[in-house]
Amino acid sequence: MGSSVALDAVATKVSREEARFHQDTVADLLKRPHVGFPGAQPVSFARKHLFELEKTDYFVAEKTDGIRCLLYLTTITHPTTGEQIEAQYFIDRKNDYYYIEHNYLHIPPINMKAGPNEPKYLLLNWHVGTILDGELVRDRYPNGKEELTFLVFDMLALDNECITHRTFDTRVGKIGIVLDPLKDFMRDYPEDADAMRFQLRRKDPQLGYAAEMMFKDVIPKLTHGNDGLIYTCRSTPYVAGTDPHILKWKPPHENTIDFRLQLGSFPLEEDDEGSYEDFDQKPEFALLVYHGDRTKYSKFADLYLTDEEWEAMKSMNEAFDWRIIECWREADTGRWRPKLDEGKPRFRDDKEHANHISTVDSVLESIEDAVSEQDLIDAAGRIKAAWKERAAQAAQKAAQKKEQEKRELHEQRKRQEAMKAQQAQEAAQRASAAKSANEVKEEEDDQPRYEDE
Numbered sequence: 225m226g227s228s229v230a231l232d233a234v235a236t237k238v239s240r241e242e243a244r245f246h247q248d249t250v251a252d253l254l255k256r257p258h259v260g261f262p263g264a265q266p267v268s269f270a271r272k273h274l275f276e277l278e279k280t281d282y283f284v285a286e287k288t289d290g291i292r293c294l295l296y297l298t299t300i301t302h303p304t305t306g307e308q309i310e311a312q313y314f315i316d317r318k319n320d321y322y323y324i325e326h327n328y329l330h331i332p333p334i335n336m337k338a339g340p341n342e343p344k345y346l347l348l349n350w351h352v353g354t355i356l357d358g359e360l361v362r363d364r365y366p367n368g369k370e371e372l373t374f375l376v377f378d379m380l381a382l383d384n385e386c387i388t389h390r391t392f393d394t395r396v397g398k399i400g401i402v403l404d405p406l407k408d409f410m411r412d413y414p415e416d417a418d419a420m421r422f423q424l425r426r427k428d429p430q431l432g433y434a435a436e437m438m439f440k441d442v443i444p445k446l447t448h449g450n451d452g453l454i455y456t457c458r459s460t461p462y463v464a465g466t467d468p469h470i471l472k473w474k475p476p477h478e479n480t481i482d483f484r485l486q487l488g489s490f491p492l493e494e495d496d497e498g499s500y501e502d503f504d505q506k507p508e509f510a511l512l513v514y515h516g517d518r519t520k521y522s523k524f525a526d527l528y529l530t531d532e533e534w535e536a537m538k539s540m541n542e543a544f545d546w547r548i549i550e551c552w553r554e555a556d557t558g559r560w561r562p563k564l565d566e567g568k569p570r571f572r573d574d575k576e577h578a579n580h581i582s583t584v585d586s587v588l589e590s591i592e593d594a595v596s597e598q599d600l601i602d603a604a605g606r607i608k609a610a611w612k613e614r615a616a617q618a619a620q621k622a623a624q625k626k627e628q629e630k631r632e633l634h635e636q637r638k639r640q641e642a643m644k645a646q647q648a649q650e651a652a653q654r655a656s657a658a659k660s661a662n663e664v665k666e667e668e669d670d671q672p673r674y675e676d677e
Contacts, residue, residue: 289449
């Protein structure tokens with residue numbers, strides 16, 4: 225089940241000038257020196273990462289097969305009234321901004337002072353300076369219903385406060401501050417809920433040893449596309465760009481690379497007027513990898529297409545040269561093949577560049593040193609035991625710290641009581657000395673005085 229999602233189906237791409245304004249604002253909000261896309265990117269799962277899961281606490285979630293983007297909640301000036309109004313933008317991996325038309329999405333902030341019979345949200349209010357990280361997917365249900373959903377799995381900022389320095393478990397815990405009031409608002413205002421072009425839902429991560437549950441219970445019940453698992457370190461901050469503490473595991477057929485597609489020569493045909501290229505037949509396809517400079521690409525391999533895939537590709541009636549295409553490698557032949565979405569090659573127009581050569585090397589390592597589904601399940605017991613041991617050690621340290629603090633507090637109170645006793649004793653001694661001095665003075669005053677004769 226593919227994504228079949230495009231951001232322009234729910235939002236409108238803004239001009240370069242308007243996007244630059246928001247890019248600067250977001251960079252300031254996140255305390256970044258650069259205005260590039262601030263989202264984190266995972267690394268491919270290799271066998272060495274099994275030990276990493278034993279060594280450090282990780283959460284695991286299904287890897288959604290959709291459009292990765294950020295949801296930026298802010299405020300803008302109404303073009304006619306001049307009032308400040310609620311505004312939301314999707315930010316894709318090209319760092320383009322897509323404006324969600326006004327009145328199609330309301331996300332009210334939480335009402336911290338709500339009473340028992342009061343709404344848990346602040347009506348006619350909105351979030352400013354909030355950035356959610358997630359995936360836009362198309363959910364397909366057994367009854368034939370379809371809907372778009374933005375699955376939230378992380379957060380970068382909340383109400384003008386950058387939280388990227390916080391640990392993952394802390395950041396995830398704050399997602400409810402945004403989504404829980406929205407759920408109550410949608411219940412109370414169903415007409416606004418019906419007008420929403422997509423739903424918002426939180427992706428619930430599981431403990432890092434839950435691989436078997438993910439494969440047997442979670443993934444089979446998904447209503448959207450999935451292409452593996454994502455492991456995220458519990459205790460690390462949010463890192464823009466490649467984050468070595470976010471691990472993406474894919475089954476062998478889903479271990480893909482995004483190449484730049486370059487069309488070559490078409491087969492030659494001849495007739496009475498001479499030879500010519502037959503643009504109806506399959507041309508040569510070169511797959512290029514990115515080397516960092518905006519224009520620096522080199523050929524990596526050829527793309528192999530079946531006749532059926534070429535016919536499906538032509539039926540799209542689109543240009544293909546220099547677009548980014550997602551590919552996988554056949555295990556038995558080593559040929560690079562297009563990943564198909566409803567029978568047609570999947571082009572990644574949401575990305576500005578193909579995968580960097582370092583990413584390609586990482587994916588190839590994952591392919592050569594593949595970790596299977598069963599490997600993850602077999603490792604779960606060791607991962608769980610290590611997690612529990614760390615938790616027990618942390619609990620022991622916490623108990624020891626609490627006991628140490630208790631002893632220190634007891635010693636502090638003893639010192640304070642001793643000091644008070646000493647001060648009281650010294651005060652009593654001073655009072656006794658003063659009293660003795662007064663008595664001596666009174667005795668001297670009572671003595672008869674004789675004048676000189």
